[in-house]
Amino acid sequence: MKFCPQCGSEVQAGQRFCNKCGYDLTPAPDTQTEASVDNVQAAESQEHPRNERTEQVKTYASNYWVWLKATWLTPGRFSQGENAYFGIISLGLSAVLMAGALLTASSHLMSYYMTLGNVSSSVFSTAMNALSLPDFIHPGFGGFMNVLLWVLAVFALYLAVGYGANRLNTNQVDKNFWQYTNRLASFTNGLLVINLILFLVSFTVSGQNSVQFFLIVLILSQLLFTVGHVLSMYHAEIETKISQLYVIVAAYVIIYAAMAVFISSTLKQWFNLLKMHYGNF
Incomplete structure (x- = not known):
């Protein structure tokens, strides 16, 4: 037996309105439940793209690792179907490791010679300050970016000249640049291992013997x-x-000519700075 919640009159099962007061006996929808369902669906819709992106990154990293190991085992292994950016990723990582190694070794070596406490160290310290080298290669993000940009410039020179020579040698005017970077990286991915060793060795640079080993690597x-x-x-x-x-x-005549111009220009600037600091010598 059911009763009207408004007037208390007896009502029949399935009756939609109270015969006495006209009260609507239809159950009201659970708005709280509907809101909860909507919130869950919205959260799931936001979570789905996030999970999908995570899976894409994992798949990309896994494919890159498979390709990297294959080129370590068989240098020069190259396929047209490879991801276009695998090569530039490897070259970029090699440049980062090289820049870190050069910055760390230079900073340690400079600190070593500046703290010897003899005449030669005093002259060295004065010369380095005159050339503003401590500001250029100081430890930290700014110094790292200075060295990294220099390393990337050298890599870019090799890439540009190599790409041009590769097009001439293959007679393919429409040769894709990213295909060439993959081809180059397939031969040079061993740099990742060697440059990692170089980076670790750079922390030990403090004297002549350690410098020799660093230079060998x-x-x-x-x-x-x-x-x-x-x-x-x-x-x-x-x-x-x-x-x-x-x-x-x-190609190598072009590369070495460009590097010679850059080095001679840099040395000329350094010579002028030293001349201004010490006078004629």
């Missing part, structure tokens, strides 16, 4: 990159009108 890194760079421009399976060897030699 640095030369090994440069040698690997140079060999990989040459191989990235050479295609044994393709016959060209101009010998690929001549194209590669011309």
Whole structure:
């Protein structure tokens, strides 16, 4: 038996209105429950894209790692179907490790010579201050960015010249730049290991012996990159009108000429700064 909640009169099961007062006996919808359902659905809709992005990043990282290991085991392994940005990621990581190693080693070496307490250390300290080198390579984010930009500029020079030579040697005017970076990285991914070792060794630089070992690893890194760079421009399976060897030699003439201009300009600026500080010598 049911009763009207407004007047208390007896009502029949299934009756929609009270016969006495006309009260609506239809159950009101649970607005709180509906609001809760809407909130849950909204949260799930926001969580879904976030989870999807996370899975995409994981998949991308996993694919990159598989490709990286494959190029370590077989340098030069290259496929047109690879992700376009794997190569530039490897080169970027190598540049970051190289910049960190150069900054750390330079800072430790400068601190070492400035604290020797003899005449040579005094002259060295004065010269370094005159050249503003402590400001350029000081430990910290600013110093790291200075060195990193310099390393990236060198990498960009090699990439630009290598890409141009690669197009000449393959007779493919529409050769994709990102395909070339993947090809170059497939030969030079070993730099990630060597530059990581170089970065760790840079923390031990404090004297002549440690500097020698650091330079050995640095030369090994440069040698690997140079060999990989040459191989990235050479295609044994393709016959060209101009010998690929001549194209590669011309490429390195351009690279070393550009670096010579930059180094000579830098040395000239340093010489002028020292001349202003010490006078004629």
